[in-house]
Amino acid sequence: MMFSLGVTLTTCHDVEVGVLSAEQLTINGRPIKNRAFATVRDECCPNLKSCSTEIDKEGRQCPRWKEKFLVNLASSSRNILVEVHRRGSSRDKIVGRAWIPVSDFSDEYSVPVTNRLHLLSYRLRDTKGVRNGIVNVSIRVLSPTEKSVSPSPSSSVTSQASCSGSRCGTVTGFPVWQ
Structure with a gap:
């Protein structure tokens, strides 16, 4: 009986996420009229x-x-x-969250489709899970050639976040019995 190691390499995908707008935002049933901002991150x-x-x-x-x-x-x-937040005088308050499934911009094999612009709208939920507005986003998975080119100062990409740690570029082994 032989024991060998199969290896799977996980990689990362550069995704351009555009936060366009939000609508129907409220806090405690009252419409938000100012100081809203949004955050984006890999869950x-x-x-x-x-x-x-x-x-x-x-x-x-x-x-x-x-x-x-x-x-x-x-x-x-x-x-x-x-996440959409409202800047307060003492602290920021979360107005609502939306989880954008990777499957919404991937093919049937969960491989992100490159260079296709997806315009999507998602229902926001507050911290209690109650519907609280809508956020409109655009998503485009960059091709490998675009990944190697860093954004210029005049580029529309205003910020960059990168995944680090054990989730990107890691090698996972599993036993294979022959």
């Missing part, structure tokens, strides 16, 4: 700092950010987490 990397939009300064119930972020998404990730 599998909770210790990774999230990317954040600027605060919507125009004071609307439907804030518009139109900001893009480069997120290094681990292949083991199932969701991208988008």
Whole structure:
């Protein structure tokens, strides 16, 4: 009986996430009129700092950010987490969260489809799980050639987050009996 080691290599995918706007935002049943911002991160990397939009300064119930972020998404990730917050005088309050399934921009084999722009809208849920508005996003998985080119200062990508630790570029072994 022989024991051998099969190896699986997990990789990361660079994903451009655009946080476009939100609508129907409330806190305690009252419409939000100003100081809203959004954060984006890979759900599998909770210790990774999230990317954040600027605060919507125009004071609307439907804030518009139109900001893009480069997120290094681990292949083991199932969701991208988008949170909408309201900046308060003493602390920020979470208005709502949306989990964007990777399957929404992947093929039937869970392989992210490169260079296709996906315009998506998701229901936000507050910390109690109650519906609380909608967030509109764009998602595009970058091709390997685009990954090697770093964004220029004039690029529309305003921030970059990258996955680190054991989830990216790790080798996983499992026994194979022959």
